[in-house]
Amino acid sequence: MGYTNVKIKGIGAYQPCNIISNKYYIQAFKEIAVDVENILQKTGKNKRGIINNVNENSLTMAIKSAEKALKNANISAEQLDMIVFVSDTPEYLSPSNALIIANKINAKNANVVYDMNANCLGMLVALDQISCVMKMKEDIKYSLIVSGIYASSISREDCLVTYPMVGDAAAAIILEKKEEEIQRGIIESKYLTFSKYYENAMSPACGMTKARKDEVTEYDRKMKWIPFSMDFCPDVWAKMIKEFADKYKFQISDIDNFFLSQLTVNYLKKTAKLLDIEKYEDKFPYIGDVYGYTGATSPIIALHYALQTKNIKEGSKAIFASVGTGLILNSILYIF
Template structure:
């Protein structure tokens, strides 16, 4: 199209990505594969899960819930709580935080499966240089376990600023209008109004610092920062704001593209794989959803 976006891709930190197969692959099938993998690695089955949460901003279905379909595919038991959640790109961080809070309040929940999956590429306008080259498709899954050992969710904060709530919209025309005569695919796909992507950085730095202070920790106590992989520049600015080098900040957005809701947990998985994150380590999760909704979560692995 004659648009030079090399500098943009450098700032975002993109090199390559993975795109779902257009024929038969979607957020539900990707989520199922992630769920099966994490259950196998934990030597558990779908029947062991007391709660299943499916976080997505691109669910394959709005009803029945994708969590219910996942429950069926994994042969879950009758006493399983199933629910979908959507906090846009912040969805899986929010889902893990809220499932952890619920488990703290309900002693009958021993295992919770949280799946985050987004099939974003199909919803991007091929003529939009911001979204189309930026998103990758992926799913991640984690199992939360009730345990007498110390650890798990330590603390969390939410920051919400809805002043720019119309900058990113999908479907662009609104769900009630998708069947209207004359509506084109471009009017349904993601509408992305350009904005300053660093707008969330100051809030991130402030909330990370506040959680450290109120839990009597310092950045020396934190083994890893698993942040939204939306922008490498944002991660670098947060890193500078905390006065840290890049050793503790895990970045995988150059390999996977921006996978939206799952991105902090794909970074977490990489940290576990390469030894930067070990049992007992303190880890920060942080992400930002359109609008802006920003959860920050302190976890002990």
């Protein structure tokens, strides 16, 4: 029996060259008599790339990461059949950013191009859904999933969460469809939604219609964040992961890598503890100390880092997991 597998063939990441350390934010919050040092230490933030010029945005970053992914995959842009751009900070609403990317990288044979937004869950939702589309459509062999997150552009300077913790970045994945004798790629995904939190984090805070009006302040056009506990996220992920293990008859110890949301290092530590994994550092790559929290791109940049720093063997199991505004949580079982 053969399998139609959709696998990650190449990956790219991009960070602005303007790197800002915690020192800048600690000083900025001291000026309004607020101590931000504690939250930065607890969440594991140290540095982050922040756009500081008018020529860079989510789209330009996405293009650069896409070019890197194509090089890494050793294919040309002309081989792409599908491009999906993922972002909650897109540069344009029309035309689609994916269409512009297709033009800029000369992906002249990519005829399925569109944008999507699932907030911080975006790249994992795209990875899951596009894998399904590719399996159904015979004429799609290579797809590009690319995300650019310009988080600093929507962060309020008095917000303890979004302003000091986020970073701007982009990531890209090349997916390849192949007929193989063993099953690989995405094996299964799980989702759980708690929609009651939708008002706690809204961007723009005033809504899109009002954001077009001159009388609305820049502050109200940015993201509002009403603090609430998200500490249940590791419990949800651990439950999903254990269900994968039960269904597919393997041990948690058989999972070699966990590519989780980089919102806070504490979520990685807690998830590892719930799964009885002693040294989380061995299996849970954390890049939030260098990139900051980069939303939808964060689990993919963690994968990018792991591919550069360790030997990920063919056939090894991995978990992708994240959380999106609102809240929506998911987990994906993947075999390399």
